[in-house]
Amino acid sequence: MADPKGFMTTPRQEWPRRPVEERVRDWDEVYVPGALLPIISKQADRCMDCGIPFCHDACPLGNLIPEWNDLVSREDWRAASDRLHATNNFPEFTGRLCPAPCEAGCVLAINQPAVTIKNVECAIADRAWEEGFTPPRPPDRLSGKTVAVIGSGPTGLAAAQQLTRAGHTVAVYEKDDRIGGLMRYGIPEFKMEKRHLERRLEQMRAEGTRFRTSTAVGRDVPADDLRTRYDAVVLATGATAWRELPVPGRELTGIHQAMVYLPLANRVCEGDLEVSPLSAAGKHVVIVGGGDTGADCLGTAVREGAASVTQLDIYAQPGAGRDEDIEPWPTYPKVYRLSAAHEEARDLRTAPAADADARLFAASTLRFDGDDSGHVRSLHLIEVDERRQPVAGTGRSLPADLVLLALGFSGPDREDGLVDQLGLMMEPRGTIARDGGFATNVAGVFAAGDAARGQSLIVWAIAEGRAVAAAVDRYLTGSSRLPAPISPYDRPMAV
Structure with a gap:
């Protein structure tokens, strides 16, 4: 001290x-x-x-x-x-x-x-x-064992680096054209410049980790092929199955999922596009969802030059301090936080009708209305109480040329066929089932990160990657000296 x-x-x-x-x-x-x-x-x-x-x-x-x-x-x-x-x-x-x-x-x-x-x-x-305190750390010797890691988000990269350093030959498969998962195409550049990601990937390449981009396992490569070619497979595909908003007017054009909108803006920053085809420039934007993904959309829309941006949060506006009766220390409290994006929206007055910064709290979407061409033009909402029940007489509408849905994710996307080809057991909530050692019902196949835990924080993703690496190392060699910071059953501190 x-x-x-x-x-x-x-x-x-x-x-x-x-x-x-x-x-x-x-x-x-x-x-x-x-x-x-x-x-x-x-x-x-x-x-x-x-x-x-x-x-x-x-x-x-x-x-x-x-x-x-x-x-x-x-x-x-x-x-x-x-x-x-x-x-x-x-x-x-x-x-x-x-x-x-x-x-x-x-x-x-x-x-x-x-x-x-x-x-x-x-x-x-x-x-x-x-x-120069972070040089590559290649293993002293190779084990002769091979591992395929599917998904290159923080869980997949952490697992791959740990297993590579343990001496196994690791290949990371990524369906997108660049490595990084949502850190690459979901996180805006203003939150983390991608040079930080590139620097770490160069370190991993120097250590011996191999990367296979533009390869969707289950579609481009049959899942059984990987089971045959590798001694172990780690599923770290993330929870990319987004939640929908089933209200009247959802079929109108101009309503998009956040994870369709954000990658396009990131591709502009990567130099792939001059302008995003979903650019918010000159448009009245409404973001449905009060979490971090919604805030990312907010900061992106502001930078694209939106005419207005409003974010809807179904929860009531939290207080400035911790409620010790409901969320006592040391749990993570739900308090009013002002992200960089919300600070920008507040100072620039992007949403004059908002309760605070750009947010409308305790707001539930009722329906969308469109013009004669079938394009969204307005969003109708109503205030809700603490039980999310509508409050009579509080309905109103907002102009909306572009609506972004940021309602979270339920589990891994099954469109590629990976889950069904492997015959994986699933949990009722839509995540991959696994035992206390991160193993699925298929021999040699392990699951980690949001695909199995459900949508969570980056620290939990990295912890899952480190822990599943220890489990795979033990499966391949009989024992492991790799750290395992969590079990599949650990959860954040709560009352």
């Missing part, structure tokens, strides 16, 4: 964002470049090095947070990088994309603003790359 009084003398200070008017004119990350390092050592000093660090329990990766906070406060960046990478394959991803349940579990957060754990993590990861 570098400064025993740091948490009393130093206020919380977060990585500053660039001015709204500046950042909405480009797709670069929203944070001020280089502004984190000058403040981060003092922020790490705020860590109390408490005897029972609940931040460990709040993070499924089991990150050694007090240890690397102490090292950062002393500016021992190499040792901090070693401790961080001991539990997390991709801290530069989580430091930018994770909502930080570790901070909700920080003991300091009982009566003060939590330690900026996420910012410290990001600073360590970025400094490690700058200083």
Whole structure:
């Protein structure tokens, strides 16, 4: 503990964002470049090095947070990088994309603003790359065993890197033309520039991991072929089966799923397209869904030059602080949070009719109306109570030329035929069934990540990848020294 009084003398200070008017004119990350390092050592000093660090329990990766906070406060960046990478394959991803349940579990957060754990993590990861602390780690010898990993999101990449480093020959199959899954085409560039992903992929290639893009297993390659060619198969396809909105007018053109809209904007940033065919430029946009995916659509539509953007959230507006009776510390509370996208929408007044920033809370969609050509022109909504029941007399309509559905995901998409070709057992909620060792009902086939757990956070995805890698290593060799931070049955802390 570098400064025993740091948490009393130093206020919380977060990585500053660039001015709204500046950042909405480009797709670069929203944070001020280089502004984190000058403040981060003092922020790490705020860590109390408490005897029972609940931040460990709040993070499924089991990150050694007090240890690397102490090292950062002393500016021992190499040792901090070693401790961080001991539990997390991709801290530069989580430091930018994770909502930080570790901070909700920080003991300091009982009566003060939590330690900026996420910012410290990001600073360590970025400094490690700058200083060369993250060289490739190819195995000393090969096991002679082969593994196919299907899906290249955070779960698939974490599993592949762990298994490659253990000495197995690993090939990652991805149906898209580039590796990365939703980190590539779902996460907007302003949240994480893809150079961070490319840098990590180069490391994995140097370690020996092989990548097969534009290959949908089940369609382009029969699933049984992979079972025959490889000693083990890991299913990490994610939960890409999106939820629908079955209301009148859904058939109108101009209504699209968020995961149809966002990849097109990302392809513009990749240079594949000059303009997205679903660009929000000059349109009245309504986003149905109050989660992170909806916020990603919001920030994207603002940058594309939408005439207006409104986001509908079926839940009531949360309060500014934790409700100790419902969500006591150290659980992750539902509180009012202002993402970068919502800050932009608020300052630019993209939705004058909204309750706060661009959001309408406790709002349920009733129907869509269109013009004579069959294109959506308005969305009709009504307020709902805490039981999601309509409140009489609260109906109204919003102009809508483009509607984006961001209602979450139920499980893996079955259109490619992978699930049916393998004969996998499924859970009633639509996810792949597995046992306590991540194994499916098919010998040698394992399932991990959102495809089996259901839609979750990036830290849970990486933890699943590390844990399934240990299970596969044990299956192939009889034992494993790889860490397994979670079991398939672990869940976030809750009351």
